Amino acid sequence: MPSAAQSASSSNLELLTIYEVSKILGSSLDLEQTLREVLRALSYQLQMHRGRVYLQGEDGALRLVAAQGLPKDSPAQQIDYNEGESISSRILKTGMPAVVPNLAEEPLFNNRSGGRDDLDEQVASLVGVPIKAAGTVIGVLTIDRISDEGPSGHFGADVRFLTMVANLIGQTVRLHRTVAEERRFMMRETFRVQKELRPVVAPVSDVVCTSPNMVDVLAQVHRVAPFKSTALIRGESGTGKELIARAIHNLSPRKDAPFIRVNCAALPESLLESELFGHEKGSFTGAQKDHKGRFELASGGTLFLDEIGDISSNFQAKLLRVLQEQEFERVGGSKTIKTDVRLICATNLNLEEAVGHGKFRADLYFRINVVTIHLPPLRERRGDIAVLARHFITKFGRDNGLNLDIDHDALEVLNRCTWPGNVRELENCIERAATQCRNGTIRVPDLSCSMNLCNSSVLFQYRNMGAAVGGLAPSMSGAPANPAMQRPQPGGPAQGATMPPAVPVPANGAQWPACASGCSAGPSPVCGASKPLPPTAIAPLPAPRPAVSAPPVPSAPSPQPAVASAAPDLPLDEPEAGPLRDRLIWAMERTGWVQAKAARLLGMTTRQVSYALRKYNIEIKRF
Numbered sequence: 001m002p003s004a005a006q007s008a009s010s011s012n013l014e015l016l017t018i019y020e021v022s023k024i025l026g027s028s029l030d031l032e033q034t035l036r037e038v039l040r041a042l043s044y045q046l047q048m049h050r051g052r053v054y055l056q057g058e059d060g061a062l063r064l065v066a067a068q069g070l071p072k073d074s075p076a077q078q079i080d081y082n083e084g085e086s087i088s089s090r091i092l093k094t095g096m097p098a099v100v101p102n103l104a105e106e107p108l109f110n111n112r113s114g115g116r117d118d119l120d121e122q123v124a125s126l127v128g129v130p131i132k133a134a135g136t137v138i139g140v141l142t143i144d145r146i147s148d149e150g151p152s153g154h155f156g157a158d159v160r161f162l163t164m165v166a167n168l169i170g171q172t173v174r175l176h177r178t179v180a181e182e183r184r185f186m187m188r189e190t191f192r193v194q195k196e197l198r199p200v201v202a203p204v205s206d207v208v209c210t211s212p213n214m215v216d217v218l219a220q221v222h223r224v225a226p227f228k229s230t231a232l233i234r235g236e237s238g239t240g241k242e243l244i245a246r247a248i249h250n251l252s253p254r255k256d257a258p259f260i261r262v263n264c265a266a267l268p269e270s271l272l273e274s275e276l277f278g279h280e281k282g283s284f285t286g287a288q289k290d291h292k293g294r295f296e297l298a299s300g301g302t303l304f305l306d307e308i309g310d311i312s313s314n315f316q317a318k319l320l321r322v323l324q325e326q327e328f329e330r331v332g333g334s335k336t337i338k339t340d341v342r343l344i345c346a347t348n349l350n351l352e353e354a355v356g357h358g359k360f361r362a363d364l365y366f367r368i369n370v371v372t373i374h375l376p377p378l379r380e381r382r383g384d385i386a387v388l389a390r391h392f393i394t395k396f397g398r399d400n401g402l403n404l405d406i407d408h409d410a411l412e413v414l415n416r417c418t419w420p421g422n423v424r425e426l427e428n429c430i431e432r433a434a435t436q437c438r439n440g441t442i443r444v445p446d447l448s449c450s451m452n453l454c455n456s457s458v459l460f461q462y463r464n465m466g467a468a469v470g471g472l473a474p475s476m477s478g479a480p481a482n483p484a485m486q487r488p489q490p491g492g493p494a495q496g497a498t499m500p501p502a503v504p505v506p507a508n509g510a511q512w513p514a515c516a517s518g519c520s521a522g523p524s525p526v527c528g529a530s531k532p533l534p535p536t537a538i539a540p541l542p543a544p545r546p547a548v549s550a551p552p553v554p555s556a557p558s559p560q561p562a563v564a565s566a567a568p569d570l571p572l573d574e575p576e577a578g579p580l581r582d583r584l585i586w587a588m589e590r591t592g593w594v595q596a597k598a599a600r601l602l603g604m605t606t607r608q609v610s611y612a613l614r615k616y617n618i619e620i621k622r623f
Contacts, residue, residue, distance in 0.1 A: 014161050017041065021165055025172045035066035038169065042143065043068050049124070050144040054088050055131070055173065062092055062140065069144070088140045091128045095137045097163065099155045100126040103144075127155055129162045133174035141166045204247040207240065208391045211381035217244070217373060224371050225251035230323070232308075232368050233346040235375030238424030241346040242306065244373060249302040254342060257301030260294045265307035269315050274331050276319075283332020295328060295339045302342045308368065309349035309360060316361045323367050343368070378419040378426060386411050388423060392430040393442070404434055406442040413444055581616045584609070593621045 024037045039051035050069035054062045091098050103124045124144050131139035141162055204218055224231055225248045233241045242261065249259045267275060278293030294303055311319070322328045327338050345368045354360035378385065389406060397404045410433075419425050432453075433446040448454050583602065587609075591597035599609045613620060 014157075017161075018164060018168075021168055025168055029176070031173065031176045032065050034172070035169065036068065038165070039066055039068035042165070048143045049146040052088075052142050053131070053139065053169065054092070054142075055139040056092065056137075062089055087126065087128060088142060091130050091140045091142075092137055095130050095132070097127070097129045097159045099128075099159065101155075125155070127158045127162060129159060129166045131166045131170045131173070133170040138170060138173060141169060204243075204251075206243050207247060208388050209381070209384045210387055211376075211383040213376045214381050214384060217375060218247075220373055221247050222251060224248060224373070226253065228342050230343045230345070230368055230370040232370070232372045233344065233375065234351075234372060235346075235348060236377050236422055237348050238422035239375040239377060240423055241348075241375060242304065244375065245302075245304045245344045245346060248344060249304075249342075252302070252342070254301050258298050259302050259304065260298040261304045261306065262294050263306045265310040269312045272311070272315060273318065277322075277328050277330055279331035280333040283330075287332070290330075293328075293330065295322060295341055296337065298341045299339045300341075302344060305343065305345045307347060308345040309347035309351055309354060313359070313361065316364045320361065320364045320367060323364075378422040382415055385415050385417075385419075385426065388426055389414055389430055392427045393434060396431055396434045402434075402440065404437065404440055404442065406433075407444075409444050410442050410447060413447055413449070417449075580612065581618070584612055584616065584618060588613075588618070588620075595620075 020041045021038050024041060025034055028034045028037075035053045039048075039053065042048045042051055048068075051067065052064060053066040055065050057063055087098060087100065101123075103126055124146055126142055126144055128140055128142035130137045131141055143158070143162065145158075204221065207214075207218065209215065209218070221244060231245075231248060233244050235241055245261075246259060249255060262272075262275060264272060274291065274293070276293050276295055278291050278296055279287050281287055281290050322339075323343060326340065327336050329336055351360055351365055351369070355362050355365050378388075389411060393404045393406055396402070414426070414429075421428075429448055430442075432448055433442045436451075437443065437446045444450055584598070587598035587601045588595075591601065595609045595613070596606050599606045602609065604612075612618075
């Protein structure tokens with residue numbers, strides 16, 4: 001009877017333990033924490049000395065994921081067991097329980113996980129069972145029994161009980177893995193569906209466009225953003241290069257990290273090096289503490305280097321090492337600092353020409369020119385002018401608490417302008433017009449060109465003369481900004497006479513705005529045409545005229561007519577014969593290399609002189 005009572009008590013204890021284990025396995029989603037609690041329950045209920053749970057990873061290695069009774073400093077969680085080198089590996093391979101009555105006599109025992117250094121003082125037995133799920137062995141559960149009298153030999157009940165616990169563990173592990181796999185699958189499917197439902201080109205914050213070439217730019221932004229590749233944004237000043245750089249950052253996985261901007265043209269070389277790389281305390285006068293550079297501040301994020309083409313040759317070499325190795329030293333320091341930065345550069349210069357002239361390092365050019373995004377100027381995306389104008393009007397009204405609009409005629413004037421300053425110029429023009437408008441509607445008289453305030457036209461004239469002005473790319477087409485202003489006059493003026501004005505002067509003595517960018521905002525054929533003027537082909541240069549005897553020059557200066565008073569007295573010893581190139585050089589030297597004055601000497605238009613200078617490759621001297 002005592003043995004029967006003892007057996008009943010043992011059965012009740014096992015049943016109570018199974019109940020506790022089932023509650024623990026269903027109480028948490030943290031698998032490793034749950035398995036540790038199971039081993040703790042087994043240790044408390046069954047007087048188990050040590051316990052371990054091994055699970056097979058995706059690479060097939062057996063890893064210890066939970067243990068009970070190990071030293072606190074034991075690196076148990078990092079131990080991998082390869083197939084065939086331990087007792088646990090043999091259980092995993094065979095799928096059968098294993099019992100080791102005395103671990104000290106077992107050749108496969110290696111004590112890699114520690115905690116069994118007392119085998120010389122007491123007898124330790126091991127009972128291990130496989131953990132199965134859907135008929136597949138996925139792990140091993142082992143316990144240790146300690147006895148001072150030697151192995152008892154009664155391990156059958158332990159094997160049966162541990163098999164039940166291992167089955168519960170197996171079902172829980174399978175459930176956790178199934179849930180994790182389904183979660184990964186749902187995340188992949190959600191991403192795929194979102195990508196399919198997303199429009200081909202998603203809108204980008206603060207970038208307003210409808211023209212096909214800008215839509216292509218935004219599509220390229222979406223393709224480039226997910227990667228770490230260096231991007232080079234190229235375009236004229238005012239086209240929105242910084243907005244595109246920020247859009248790339250916001251669409252990238254680094255969107256939650258810093259976006260740091262540096263204008264390389266605004267800082268001298270010494271200060272730029274300190275700003276980008278940082279400096280150590282005492283490295284120079286005024287360095288009172290350590291200063292982190294922009295590369296450190298942007299670590300994990302994006303660094304935007306604007307006007308990259310304006311940095312000096314010495315600094316280009318320093319920047320090249322950072323881009324290649326992703327490491328640098330602070331100014332005055334010797335410690336190498338690693339950084340993880342995505343670089344986006346921008347420039348309005350012709351880098352290929354700069355490399356050809358030795359002003360920009362070729363190796364740095366190839367390093368930053370990985371993915372190039374070209375931003376078209378506003379004159380090449382005229383479909384966006386009206387959309388941008390309304391956007392800026394709405395923005396101005398929101399900032400100032402007004403309700404503004406623009407009429408159709410004013411939009412037509414804006415559409416005909418060439419906008420040498422691009423989107424930035426358009427925004428400023430709209431803001432000026434909004435401050436001048438009445439009754440909440442911007443009309444043609446409210447525009448700058450109608451008030452003789454279109455100063456950007458002067459820059460556009462320089463641009464058409466082949467000069468780069470403040471980021472405005474020089475025009476290489478040879479076509480005038482406004483053909484009406486440079487249309488050749490029939491008959492050609494006499495030498496020394498002033499060219500008649502291309503724009504008729506009003507009768508009241510006022511002067512129409514000389515809007516060389518062709519906005520057509522006034523009542524003259526240049527400004528105010530109801531529709532844009534057709535482009536005029538470049539007129540051929542006139543043939544050399546036959547020699548004409550010049551009138552004798554009086555000894556005393558004679559009164560000059562008022563219309564010619566603006567032109568200085570110039571020597572008229574023009575070589576009547578000879579190549580046209582020599583005549584051009586003679587006229588340019590006599591007039592201080594001013595094309596308009598040289599054109600008057602030669603009886604040509606300014607456009608014809610500009611075309612001839614380019615044709616004969618005559619370098620214009622700058623004073």
